[in-house]
Amino acid sequence: MLGFDSYFNAFPLYAYDLDERHSISLRIRGRGRGTLIAYKAYVDKSWELIQRTKFSLEDKQDETIKLDTTKHDRSLIYISLTAETDLTIYEADYFITGPQRNKASISAVITTFKRDEAVQSTSRRLQDYLIQNKDLEADFKLLVVDNGGDTDSIPFSSGKVIKNKNYGGAGGFMRGLLEVAENKLSSHVLFMDDDAVFHPENIRRTLSVLRYSQVSNLAVAGAMITDHRKWMMWENGATFNRRCQPMHCGKDLRDFRQVLSTALDNPPNIENKYGGWWYFCFPINCVENWTFPFFVRGDDSYFSLANNFEIIGITGVVSHQECFSVKQTPLTVYLDMRYHLLHHLIFHRLNGRNIKNVYMMWRYFNRFNASYHYETAEAINIAIEDVLSGGKFWERNLDMADKRRQIGTITKNEKVKLNFSWDPNDTVPHGVRNYETTFWVLIRLLTLNGHILPKVVYHKKGRRMPLDFRANVRETFLRPYVVTVDVQTQSGYRVDRSVKKYTRNLLKFLSLAMRLLTRGKKIQNEYHEFAKKTSERQFWASILK
Numbered sequence: 001m002l003g004f005d006s007y008f009n010a011f012p013l014y015a016y017d018l019d020e021r022h023s024i025s026l027r028i029r030g031r032g033r034g035t036l037i038a039y040k041a042y043v044d045k046s047w048e049l050i051q052r053t054k055f056s057l058e059d060k061q062d063e064t065i066k067l068d069t070t071k072h073d074r075s076l077i078y079i080s081l082t083a084e085t086d087l088t089i090y091e092a093d094y095f096i097t098g099p100q101r102n103k104a105s106i107s108a109v110i111t112t113f114k115r116d117e118a119v120q121s122t123s124r125r126l127q128d129y130l131i132q133n134k135d136l137e138a139d140f141k142l143l144v145v146d147n148g149g150d151t152d153s154i155p156f157s158s159g160k161v162i163k164n165k166n167y168g169g170a171g172g173f174m175r176g177l178l179e180v181a182e183n184k185l186s187s188h189v190l191f192m193d194d195d196a197v198f199h200p201e202n203i204r205r206t207l208s209v210l211r212y213s214q215v216s217n218l219a220v221a222g223a224m225i226t227d228h229r230k231w232m233m234w235e236n237g238a239t240f241n242r243r244c245q246p247m248h249c250g251k252d253l254r255d256f257r258q259v260l261s262t263a264l265d266n267p268p269n270i271e272n273k274y275g276g277w278w279y280f281c282f283p284i285n286c287v288e289n290w291t292f293p294f295f296v297r298g299d300d301s302y303f304s305l306a307n308n309f310e311i312i313g314i315t316g317v318v319s320h321q322e323c324f325s326v327k328q329t330p331l332t333v334y335l336d337m338r339y340h341l342l343h344h345l346i347f348h349r350l351n352g353r354n355i356k357n358v359y360m361m362w363r364y365f366n367r368f369n370a371s372y373h374y375e376t377a378e379a380i381n382i383a384i385e386d387v388l389s390g391g392k393f394w395e396r397n398l399d400m401a402d403k404r405r406q407i408g409t410i411t412k413n414e415k416v417k418l419n420f421s422w423d424p425n426d427t428v429p430h431g432v433r434n435y436e437t438t439f440w441v442l443i444r445l446l447t448l449n450g451h452i453l454p455k456v457v458y459h460k461k462g463r464r465m466p467l468d469f470r471a472n473v474r475e476t477f478l479r480p481y482v483v484t485v486d487v488q489t490q491s492g493y494r495v496d497r498s499v500k501k502y503t504r505n506l507l508k509f510l511s512l513a514m515r516l517l518t519r520g521k522k523i524q525n526e527y528h529e530f531a532k533k534t535s536e537r538q539f540w541a542s543i544l545k
Contacts, residue, residue, distance in 0.1 A: 002089065003080045005041070005256040007263075008199075008316040011077040011094045013040070014264055015314050017214040018072040022098030025066045026079060031059045032087035038067050040075040041256070043264045050077070060090060074264055076315065078256075096212060104210035105139040105186040106203065106281060109179075111172025112194035114149040119194050123154040129200035130157075140203055141185055144194075145172040165544065167398050168295030173277065174540040181284055181537070190281040191300075197320040198222070198279065205317050206281050217286040218268075219309035222279025225253075226323040228468065234323075236262050236313045239272045240301050240343060241350065242360050259315070268312045272349070274304030275311050278319040282309055289535035292346075293543075295400040297332070298339020305347055306535060326467050326486070330379040330414055331407045337364055337383035345387070345527045354520035358513045365509050370449035371476040374501035375414045379407050381505060384512045388523060391530030398543065413495055416467070420492040422483045427464035435477050450477050451502045458497075467492065 004010065011024070018024075026038070038051035050068045057063055067077065081089065108126075112119050123142060130137050142159040144151055147166040154161060164175045173191050180189050188210060192198075206220050223236040231254050235246035248262040277300040289306035291299045304311065344350045344357050361384060369377035386393050386403070397403055435444065447453050462481040465472060470484045485492030516523070533539055 001080055001082045002087075003078070004092070005039075005078040005080070005259075007253045007259045007318075009078065010041070010256075010259065010263075010315055012209075012263060012315045013069070013072060013077050014074040015209045015312055016072065016096070016212045017101065018096070018098070018212060022072075022096055022212070023066055024069050024077070024094060024096055025064050027062055027064045027091075027093045027095060028055070028057070028081075028089060029060055029062050029091040030057045030087065030089040031061070032057060033084045034087045035082045035084065036065060036079055037082070038077060038079045040069070040073075040077055041260055042075050043260050048075075051079075054084075076260060076263055096208070100211040101214055102187070102211050104188055104207055105141075106188045106190050106207060107141045107143060107176075107180045107186040108190040108192055108203075109143045109145060109173055109176030110192050110194050111145045111147060111169050111176065112149055112151055113147040113166060113172075115194050116149065116151045119144055119151050119154060122192075122194065122196070123156045123159060126200055126203075127156045127159075129203070133204065136204060136207065139186070139207060143176045143179055145175045147172050165399070167293065167543070168299075168400060169277065170291050170294050170296065170299035171398070171540075171544060173299070174290055175544045177284075177287070177290070178537070178541060178544065181287075186284070188281050188283050190279070191277040193278040193319065193321070195321075196278045197227075198318065199316070202279065202317045205314050209312075209314055210281075215268075215310050217283060217308055217310050219275060219280065219282040219286075219304075219311045220317065221275025221311050221313055222281075223262075223313055223318040224276060224278055225318055225320050227320060228323045228326065230320070233262055234321075235276065236266060237270075237311060238274055238276070238301070239270055240274055240305065241272050242344075242356075243340065244301065263313070263315050266313055268310045272305060273311050274301040275309075276300050277303075278321060279317065280304075282307075290537055290540055292339075292342070292531065292534050293394050293398055294335070294339055294342075295398070297335035298342070302339065302343065302346075305343065305350075323468055328470070329416075330376045330411045331404065333364075333368065333376050334379040334383045334403075334407050337361070337380045338387055340364070341384060341387045342527070345524050346531045351524065354516050357520070358516060361513065361516075362509070365505075367473055368471050369502055369505045369509075370451075370473045371471040372482055372495040372497055373414055373471045374495070374498060374505055375410050375412065376471070377505045377509075378410055381508045381512060382406065384509075384516075388512065388515055388519075390523065390526050391533075394530075394534075414493055416486075416491050417493055418489075418491050420485060420490060422464075422485060422492065422494065424464070427462045427483050428459070428479075430463070430465050430469060430472075430475060434474050436474055440477075444474070444477050448502070448506075449473055451497070451499050453478075455480070462494075 033056045036053045040048040142156045144161045145164050221237045224234045233251040236248040238246045251258045251262045291303040365380045463479040465484045467486045481496040
């Protein structure tokens, strides 16, 4: 028996607005005889058998089977095939008959900076796909915004390269949005990363859902799976409140019941939901606010929070990326802290008492400062200070050149080094003796995670942590140093306990927290006015052209 109960092969009935005028059929191409069984699968009730049909195929012959789906609801449809003779299946496709609700078209925008090889590869894959799927050619265009890099042309027939100032991903994507809006190239815009690995079939699936939707403000957020764990969902949409919270992170996509949960336990109207710009498709006529000039990081969540999109995910529409936690540096954490604080200062529904913002800042800061990542903690302090400087800071640092240099100068120990040398016999692996009972939590709190304790009470051996689980306060406690390493690639770095660095960072953080508590309302009011300016199309047109 051959089963198609998987994340990539199940049909997402939940994503479509179909009625009695529509029907769903399955076309299979192959050779041999067998029986097809189709099910509708649900999260919270019994699955329904909707079809059992025998079929017989000559070599590479097509057969179309109409599925009995009179009721269109929140479910996934999947099929299984049982062979009665030798059976070979070459292709299997779902298709819908009935009137389309919209004439949707897409202009994809890729922003790049000195990554020409990745851009050429992505463009070539998309072109090859459209050559084989000519029915999509008229409804898909590709724009590459080159932020001062080395991309001059792309192998895509209806593509265009736009040279742009290097204002990061935010500036690049807004330049692409300007191009599409001014020339009325399509009904929807799709933002994609230059290095994203995805199946071009994403385009067909996205267009199909948009064409059969009654929701005028529908946006599609592609999921993300990391190269490190290709069987696991990293993010299927996300929400933002105090921090980014990826939805369905950790779900095992080899288990169809977890696939069901990922797809169906994901309503579109969750408050503060957003889509990552590795794959985010939205209707142009629903853009009321353009993004904030972050350079990078935070521009995607801001854009979703600032606009009234109804965001859904579609099974199989996914981007494969390098794990974010592996790419973490003091600079990326600096960027993260900036937008986390700024979101809470700008959006009224996130505005709370500034003591809550201080607590959010503290959790970020203390995680790194207490775990010997003093350079990252210093970068967090710089981020907070920059945000508290107000709107003029952002206008002075559109290209982030000075800030990137500043963070670069303080980053000495917390860089991942290739061929990193470390002694396994002098470290304790992650997960051994974690000091997690209530008693030890209190001791860690009272002793500033051991920083005020004498060295004599410390263990002799350091701690060994994986790259994707670094800067853990609990596992750093009473260790003289921490090695963070990827055992497979032998890359990593070492950080050592320093009371002097810890204290210096802590005092700086406390002074910044006091500034936010005493001047927070004034800073919020200033940002509300500044955000009105940056959210206008004219703001971006004036700085990009």
